[in-house]
Amino acid sequence: MKSMVWAVFQYGVEGWTLKKTDRNRIEAFEMWCWRKMLNISWEEHRINDSILTELGLKRELMGRVAKLKLQYFWPYYSGKCRTLLALTVLGGVMEGLRHQGRPRRQWIHDIEEWTGCEYIQL
DSSP states (O other): OTTTHHHHHTTTGGGOOOOHHHHHHHHHHHHHHHHHHHTOOGGGOOOHHHHHHHHTOOOOHHHHHHHHHHHHHHHHHHTTTOOHHHHHHHHOOOOSOOOSSSOOOOHHHHHHHHHSOOTTTO
16 A cells, blocks of 8 residues: 555655645545555445544554645755756745735745744745
């Protein structure tokens, strides 16, 4: 499961911008995979915790996604790739007018949330 299905799922995850609904879907996908592997139907009305205790596992797919994103960001954070182009791409500031409504969630917001630091402090 982890070497075949999750490896395909994790391809290109470093560039994703994750919203709360995306995180919920990732966790639902993980449980769907385990249910399919054990051939457990939804009609059995088993909760996710009972399936995970039966397998002796914890949820870890979302943790792997976060780890991959942080590994992708680390060279920029540690100063190895502090070029003007890299900082411009990560900053993502464009000239022009701001559109109406709530600002969109950006890739760097996930990094700030997981590390507890703002991008300016890095």
